[in-house]
Amino acid sequence: MSIQKPRGMEDVLPGESWRWQRVEAVFRDLAERYGYREIRTPLVEATELFERGVGGGTDVVEKEMYTFLDPAGRSLTLRPEGTAGAVRAFVEHHLDQEPGPLKLYYVAAPMFRYERPQAGRQRQFYQFGVEVLGAAEAAVDAEVIGLGVRFLRELGVEGVRVELNSIGDESCRPRYREALLDYYRPLRGQLCEDCRRRLERNPLRLLDCKVDRELAAGAPPVRDALCAACAAHYEEVRRLLGALGVEVVENPRLVRGLDYYTRTVFELVSDRLGAQNAVLSGGRYDRLAEQLGGPPTPGIGFAGGMERLLALLPGGAPRGAEEERPDVFVALVEPGRVAEALAAAERLRAAGLRAECELSGRSLRAQMRYASKRRFRLALLVGGEEWARGEATLRDLDGGRQASLPRGRLEEALARLEARRARPRAAPAGELRRLLAAADGERGEGDGDDS
Ligand SMILES: [Zn+2]
Ligand SMILES: [Zn+2]
Incomplete structure (x- = not known):
């Protein structure tokens, strides 16, 4: 019998790969217009990175990782997500010494999770994403979310909205955790099996359980538990997104499945996907660099799945794109x-x-x-x-x-x-420099200081 690909892993064949390339090119171009530079990290990391970074009690680390011993007996893991590796590289190479904030992106980066394969969910899947390290301001949150919105818009995805929430920080989350436990403990018998297991360890996760939705609807909203600083941050993110013309839907049940998130969490949802189907999602992780042994460095990022995005695009490619014909x-x-x-x-x-x-x-x-x-x-x-x-x-x-x-x-x-072909492309900045020179000329000699 011939050998077949592993279950849950797909080949991207020549008739399809051009669609991937086009989406990647749009993301790459856009990220670079926002000042991001690409980072490529290993597919394989020390298992401890994900245990410490993503969190030992998360579904991902508990039951979805491909973990193995290398011939020297070290425990390695195929990366289940991109942020932990990027922050590990940031710490390891002392990138905090570089002029910051540091803006990183990756595109069509393979990730691995041992899950039951289903439509749009593979065991090897590809993500695009960005990370910003070294800025805690709400303006970063707004810009990162704005990048995601613009990306989908440039691809031709219609009806995108931002779902936004804050899950607080180390000063207010413990209190919220207690409030959740007070609410859920008497309901323990009604919870699904997963949630009963999660209850003491990570009660936040109960809010986005697909089974126990009705119970979650009655849970105390996190907004009421935020400390003054977290509440102010959240309000500022909302205000700035409003100023950017981004439609925001507040979703008090939105929590993310990974432990490193603090404050802002968000998902970009297209109404074409129906409820609960995010195209990309992310949030702040202000403690992650520290947890990985680095200097305290606030961070924020998002990631999205290439497969899901391609499935969402009309024609499976960016608007107007066709496969290039040979000449x-x-x-x-x-x-x-x-x-x-x-x-x-x-x-x-x-x-x-x-x-x-x-x-x-x-x-x-x-x-x-x-x-x-x-x-x-x-x-x-x-x-x-x-x-x-x-x-x-x-x-x-x-x-x-x-x-x-x-x-x-x-x-x-x-x-x-x-x-x-050899002639350099006209630089858009040249156009602005000519504008500057013309304006400077109008103001007369001696005004300009162009040294
Ligand atoms: Zn549940
Ligand atoms: Zn707080």
């Missing part, structure tokens, strides 16, 4: 001209064209069938009488028109394309 198929009219065909394809690629050369010794008719199946725009025929005369024959595979021209003229056109 030129270099067809071989005479087998003896293969060296010239290879060279012609190289020349086309140097000019920036997507070009393929016949490699499998097919008949011309079979070559053309392949070229049209792969949706090439044009064919260049190498060999034959015209080629022998120093001409190139081009065929338009969309319209069927065909003509020969001196190869020198083709070369001139390719040289122009190559030169255009």
Whole structure:
């Protein structure tokens, strides 16, 4: 029997990978416009990182991790999420010494959780996300959430709303925990099995239980238990999001499943997904760097699943995106001209064209069938009488028109394309600098200080 992929893990095949690439490109471009730089951390970390960072009592650490001993007997774990590794790297490389706040992103980063596979939930799944380390201000929360909203908007996801909550910090959460325990303890018998187990260890998690929704509706809201500082932070995040024009829905039942969260937690939900189906989610984790042995460093971030996002996009790709068609198929009219065909394809690629050369010794008719199946725009025929005369024959595979021209003229056109490729892209900042210079000129000499 042939070998098959592990359960809960998917192949991304050539017909699909372009969709992933487009989404990744939109995220990468946007994150960099916001000043984020990419971080890549190992897929495998010390198990202790997740036990200490994500929290030993969470579902993720308790029952969903791929943990194994390496040949030297060290306990390693395939990362179940991205934040712990990013903060571990921040601490390990003393990135607090860099000018901050430090803004990090990752995209299409594989994560692993041993869960029952179902639609949109794989054991190996891919996340995009951002982390900001070194700023506690509500403005960071608003900007991070705003980035998520803009990302979905640029992809063409409609009807996005932000669900927002605060789960307090170490000064007010213990009190809230007690309030929750007072509420839930008498109801213990009515709770689902998971919640009975969670009750003493992590009563916050009972609020987002899918089974015990009615009980959660009667629980005391966290807002009432926030200390003055947490309440003020929450209000400021709401105010700033309002100023950015972001629609916010307060959700007092929103808690996140990982222990490191403090204060702000949020989810971006599309009404296309129905209830409880976040496209991306995140929150603040102001104590995490310290918990991992680093300097006290506030942090905030979000992550989202690529699979779920792709499933949500109309056509499975960003708005208006199509798979890029290849440009030129270099067809071989005479087998003896293969060296010239290879060279012609190289020349086309140097000019920036997507070009393929016949490699499998097919008949011309079979070559053309392949070229049209792969949706090439044009064919260049190498060999034959015209080629022998120093001409190139081009065929338009969309319209069927065909003509020969001196190869020198083709070369001139390719040289122009190559030169255009080499020219640097116009920098948008240049436009603003010209504006500045013009305004400075209007104010007269001696006003500017442009040293
Ligand atoms: Zn429950
Ligand atoms: Zn507080």
